[in-house]
Amino acid sequence: TELGVERRFVPESCPRAVRPGDFVRYHYLGSFPDGTRFDSSYDRGSTFNVFVGKGQLIAGMDQALVGMCVNERRFVKIPPKLAYGSEGVPGVIPPNAVLHFDVLLIDVWNSEDEVQVQTYFKPEKCPRTVQVSDFVRYHYNGTFLDGTLFDSSHNRMRTYDTYVGIGWLIAGMDQGLLGMCVGEKRIITIPPFLAYGEDGDGKKIPGQASLVFDVVLLDLHNPKDGIAIENQLVPESCERRSQTGDFLRYHYNGTLLDGTLFDSSYSRNRTYDTYVGRGYVIAGMDEGLLGVCTGEKRRIIIPPHLGYGEEGRGKIPGSAVLVFDIHVVDFHNPSDSVGITVHYKPSNCTVLSKKGDYLKYHYNASLLDGTLLDSTHSLGKTYNIVLGSGQVVLGMDMGLQDMCVGERRTVVIPPHLGYGEDGVEGEVPGSAVLVFDIELLELVSGLPEGYMFVWNGEVSPNLFEEIDQNHDGEVLLEEFSEYIQTQVDTGKGKLAPGFDFEKIVKNMFTNQDRDGNGKVTAEEFKLKDQEAKEEHDEL
Numbered sequence: 445t446e447l448g449v450e451r452r453f454v455p456e457s458c459p460r461a462v463r464p465g466d467f468v469r470y471h472y473l474g475s476f477p478d479g480t481r482f483d484s485s486y487d488r489g490s491t492f493n494v495f496v497g498k499g500q501l502i503a504g505m506d507q508a509l510v511g512m513c514v515n516e517r518r519f520v521k522i523p524p525k526l527a528y529g530s531e532g533v534p535g536v537i538p539p540n541a542v543l544h545f546d547v548l549l550i551d552v553w554n555s556e557d558e559v560q561v562q563t564y565f566k567p568e569k570c571p572r573t574v575q576v577s578d579f580v581r582y583h584y585n586g587t588f589l590d591g592t593l594f595d596s597s598h599n600r601m602r603t604y605d606t607y608v609g610i611g612w613l614i615a616g617m618d619q620g621l622l623g624m625c626v627g628e629k630r631i632i633t634i635p636p637f638l639a640y641g642e643d644g645d646g647k648k649i650p651g652q653a654s655l656v657f658d659v660v661l662l663d664l665h666n667p668k669d670g671i672a673i674e675n676q677l678v679p680e681s682c683e684r685r686s687q688t689g690d691f692l693r694y695h696y697n698g699t700l701l702d703g704t705l706f707d708s709s710y711s712r713n714r715t716y717d718t719y720v721g722r723g724y725v726i727a728g729m730d731e732g733l734l735g736v737c738t739g740e741k742r743r744i745i746i747p748p749h750l751g752y753g754e755e756g757r758g759k760i761p762g763s764a765v766l767v768f769d770i771h772v773v774d775f776h777n778p779s780d781s782v783g784i785t786v787h788y789k790p791s792n793c794t795v796l797s798k799k800g801d802y803l804k805y806h807y808n809a810s811l812l813d814g815t816l817l818d819s820t821h822s823l824g825k826t827y828n829i830v831l832g833s834g835q836v837v838l839g840m841d842m843g844l845q846d847m848c849v850g851e852r853r854t855v856v857i858p859p860h861l862g863y864g865e866d867g868v869e870g871e872v873p874g875s876a877v878l879v880f881d882i883e884l885l886e887l888v889s890g891l892p893e894g895y896m897f898v899w900n901g902e903v904s905p906n907l908f909e910e911i912d913q914n915h916d917g918e919v920l921l922e923e924f925s926e927y928i929q930t931q932v933d934t935g936k937g938k939l940a941p942g943f944d945f946e947k948i949v950k951n952m953f954t955n956q957d958r959d960g961n962g963k964v965t966a967e968e969f970k971l972k973d974q975e976a977k978e979e980h981d982e983l
Contacts, residue, residue: 464497688721800890
């Protein structure tokens with residue numbers, strides 16, 4: 445004669461119990477005491493949806509549902525006076541029938557409910573939160589209140605990307621995402637009137653269903669955003685900052701806003717080299733690389749409309765905010781010339797280096813960031829060249845001009861006057877600016893341009909006869925070489941310094957051997973000033 449309620453299963457967690465006025469969704473099996481089934485929501489494939497305590501149910505069920513938790517299972521015995529009484533339901537429930545219901549509560553909500561937000565992880569740093577009109581990328585698991593999964597972005601292996609607060613989402617999700625930080629994880633519980641309402645979505649979500657979204661926010665930006673720059677390390681000395689048209693070499697780590705690494709120049713062990721402000725890189729990087737110093741480290745945060753846009757690229761998803769931690773190794777401009785800084789010059793500096801001089805000097809060679817490349821000090825010997833003869837890179841030829849013995853200077857050489865785009869494999873990176881700290885130790889004056897040998901006194905009028913020692917009217921290479929060697933040894937003549945004796949003599953002999961037969965005759969033999977005069981007369 446009395447209502448009987450047996451709680452056959454009660455979940456460990458029960459954040460909310462049914463109260464009069466709540467709307468519930470539940471499954472049930474209805475049977476008579478002998479076990480005969482008269483009704484089942486399972487057979488219809490849909491829950492029974494109804495308000496509790498508003499007279500929409502038989503009195504016994506109205507009472508039995510109060511206090512139930514979602515996922516709780518109750519066995520309910522309802523006497524006739526709290527069911528269909530003496531009249532019953534013709535053809536279904538006989539008069540004065542006791543009814544048994546096996547009830548499983550699926551959902552509960554109230555028309556006064558609001559979106560519930562439970563944050564269970566929040567990053568220590570939260571520089572920005574979601575606001576109306578922001579664009580977000582997030583992952584989610586969508587379940588009903590009983591835990592049944594109806595959708596998951598994780599299963600699709602793709603984030604859900606959308607604007608917030610402008611009607612692209614159900615109203616409850618629009619509210620639930622506001623105030624989130626990138627990296628934050630929260631559970632958003634949405635009543636049906638702020639979700640898909642009475643009709644559901646026509647697919648997996650039934651009508652009047654409360655929805656639970658377990659959300660992790662991965663990305664956040666606004667279409668009005670520009671790039672953001674965070675200076676991490678700026679050198680104390682910064683004599684020059686990058687400008688449009690400069691060529692930069694820099695290292696970087698590229699990550700998404702949630703910290704996911706998508707690219708790194710360090711992993712390739714090679715800098716990224718590019719012009720700035722010329723459209724060779726994405727617009728945000730073009731802007732972010734302006735105004736940097738050599739050695740500077742900065743973080744550049746680039747919204748997708750200044751990055752790879754809605755489509756993304758490779759490992760970069762569409763509409764992704766990009767974070768680049770960069771380290772500027774060096775930069776130059778194609779119009780740069782050699783830079784020279786004199787640190788010490790002797791007071792008696794009268795003889796200056798010029799083209800053709802033979803120089804001996806020490807140097808330390810490094811990159812613009814200070815990385816040491818080479819040093820003559822470590823080898824214990826000087827570097828020796830003939831200035832202007834192409835024995836060193838063009839920038840060094842220029843940097844060694846007009847030096848006096850004992851002078852110390854720093855020479856900065858841009859790559860187009862150094863080793864160019866290719867560099868020297870294993871030694872000098874491509875497109876690298878070079879820095880040489882130089883000390884000139886010895887200078888041997890060279891000969892006038894175009895001369896390999898000069899006389900220190902008057903030239904003999906019988907020069908050919910003196911060279912032709914056997915007086916056969918022909919001079920062979922051996923005779924010619926022996927004669928030149930004698931002139932140098934006795935101080936009567938001087939060879940261009942810094943070159944191999946045999947190569948110079950052979951070159952001089954070849955110039956005289958005009959018919960190329962290996963012999964020089966009196967008719968072929970001419971001094972350089974005689975050659976110049978004849979050419980002038982011909983002209």
